[in-house]
Amino acid sequence: MERIDLLVTGIGRLVSPPGNVPRCGQQMKQVDVITEAAVAIREGRIVAFGAARDVMSLLASVEIVEIIDVGGRMVTPGLVDPHTHLVHGGSREHELALKRSGVSYLDILAQGGGILNTVQSTHAASEQELYDKAHRSLNEMLLNGVTTVEAKSGYGLTLEDELKQLRVAKHLNDTNPVEIVSTFMGAHAVPPAYKGRTEEYVDLIVNDMIPMVAEEELAEFCDVFCEQGVFTIEQTRRILLKGLEYGLLPKIHADEIEPLGGAELAGEIGAISAEHLLAATDKGFAAMAEQGVIPVLLPGTSFNLGLTKHARARDMIDAFELPVAIATDYNPGSCPTESIQLVMMLASLNLKMTPEEILTACTINAANALGRGQHIGSIAVGKRADLTIFDAPNLAYLPYHFGINHTFGVIKNGKVIVWDRTIMPKESGKEEGAR
Numbered sequence: 001m002e003r004i005d006l007l008v009t010g011i012g013r014l015v016s017p018p019g020n021v022p023r024c025g026q027q028m029k030q031v032d033v034i035t036e037a038a039v040a041i042r043e044g045r046i047v048a049f050g051a052a053r054d055v056m057s058l059l060a061s062v063e064i065v066e067i068i069d070v071g072g073r074m075v076t077p078g079l080v081d082p083h084t085h086l087v088h089g090g091s092r093e094h095e096l097a098l099k100r101s102g103v104s105y106l107d108i109l110a111q112g113g114g115i116l117n118t119v120q121s122t123h124a125a126s127e128q129e130l131y132d133k134a135h136r137s138l139n140e141m142l143l144n145g146v147t148t149v150e151a152k153s154g155y156g157l158t159l160e161d162e163l164k165q166l167r168v169a170k171h172l173n174d175t176n177p178v179e180i181v182s183t184f185m186g187a188h189a190v191p192p193a194y195k196g197r198t199e200e201y202v203d204l205i206v207n208d209m210i211p212m213v214a215e216e217e218l219a220e221f222c223d224v225f226c227e228q229g230v231f232t233i234e235q236t237r238r239i240l241l242k243g244l245e246y247g248l249l250p251k252i253h254a255d256e257i258e259p260l261g262g263a264e265l266a267g268e269i270g271a272i273s274a275e276h277l278l279a280a281t282d283k284g285f286a287a288m289a290e291q292g293v294i295p296v297l298l299p300g301t302s303f304n305l306g307l308t309k310h311a312r313a314r315d316m317i318d319a320f321e322l323p324v325a326i327a328t329d330y331n332p333g334s335c336p337t338e339s340i341q342l343v344m345m346l347a348s349l350n351l352k353m354t355p356e357e358i359l360t361a362c363t364i365n366a367a368n369a370l371g372r373g374q375h376i377g378s379i380a381v382g383k384r385a386d387l388t389i390f391d392a393p394n395l396a397y398l399p400y401h402f403g404i405n406h407t408f409g410v411i412k413n414g415k416v417i418v419w420d421r422t423i424m425p426k427e428s429g430k431e432e433g434a435r
């Protein structure tokens with residue numbers, strides 16, 4: 001070894017799931033813990049890690065450019081948030097009273113509110129305004145310890161406005177240290193102009209939107225809100241298969257409210273992930289397990305919608321041996337929070353997941369839900385040096401001491417970008433700012 005760019009020392013506990021592939025069933029509980037550890041980084045990648053004395057003896061005659069001491073804190077892989085609606089205009093706090101008076105999420109949508117309200121605000125916003133708002137949220141996520149974020153479109157619902165949202169996401173990725181992974185979700189709702197003509201809107205998605213998104217290389221994934229009164233199973237299949245033809249891997253907002261068979265469809269077409277799944281059936285879980293579909297669970301959403309029903313994480317893990325991931329679902333309607341740590345607490349409280357399962361769910365399994373398991377999501381030689389430093393003595397402390405942000409620092413691609421809870425000025429090598 002000739003040179004180390006950054007040596008991270010003073011790690012009280014280094015905690016990570018092992019390997020690159022999704023961790024299924026009981027594997028989710030098995031995480032590696034190294035006490036008094038160190039991590040050596042060169043050119044943005046991990047080149048050595050382990051007990052500090054072993055790493056130091058390995059580096060005895062190696063030039064070390066920079067050493068940081070994290071003061072006995074806990075270090076994990078950088079957290080991955082695999083389901084967000086990051087880029088949008090406006091907010092929907094006016095819906096709070098309606099929801100509290102018992103009007104359902106789907107009823108608000110059917111009355112032209114909900115997602116359609118945010119569609120209007122997104123149309124009205126300039127790219128710069130969308131960028132600025134999403135950038136503030138992205139910084140909140142970073143300060144929470146997140147180093148990779150998925151961002152869906154779906155508040156445009158016209159060719160032009162879907163492209164606008166996706167271009168903003170691309171620009172955010174180009175100008176910030178956090179990696180943004182884009183998903184095209186033109187099938188998030190039926191726009192008012194197509195009311196009663198959903199099939200014609202699906203034609204627009206498959207004939208115009210998907211080819212253009214692919215041509216401009218604006219997304220890696222395609223997602224559909226497959227739900228009663230939104231898009232049917234047949235329409236979802238048609239959209240996702242067309243996406244696949246254009247190289248967009250399928251994801252599904254599946255069986256969130258009604259058990260339409262979205263989980264079964266995810267298995268049938270080999271989707272990379274199926275998300276929400278509160279109403280999914282055993283048959284759906286079995287289909288997902290057979291095809292290696294990752295369930296992305298969103299406990300912040302069921303919590304914020306005031307539901308008593310939650311996704312059946314225990315059955316998915318214990319009975320179906322699925323590789324559960326969790327995400328914020330950050331969006332202006334059903335889950336207006338950027339806090340992955342709040343969601344980790346809710347995964348403990350309402351999904352009954354253990355602290356080890358929760359870490360696996362928001363690192364290696366989340367990374368695989370974004371097709372990035374080879375590069376991020378665990379601490380391993382050769383992987384990107386994405387690390388989160390927590391002011392916490394152990395994993396269980398994170399969901400236990402709730403409602404505060406435990407992140408002390410964040411390292412992304414081998415660069416310290418958050419230290420002492422503060423974002424460092426322009427360390428990423430990418431350019432900060434907007435068009």
Ligand SMILES: N=CN[C@@H](CCC(=O)O)C(=O)O
Nearest residue numbers: 114115225329331332333334
């Ligand atoms: N369920 C559909 N879509 C989003 C909510 C979007 C919104 O309400 O604005 C979700 O994943 O929860």
Ligand SMILES: [Zn+2]
Nearest residue numbers: 083085253329
């Ligand atoms: Zn969503």
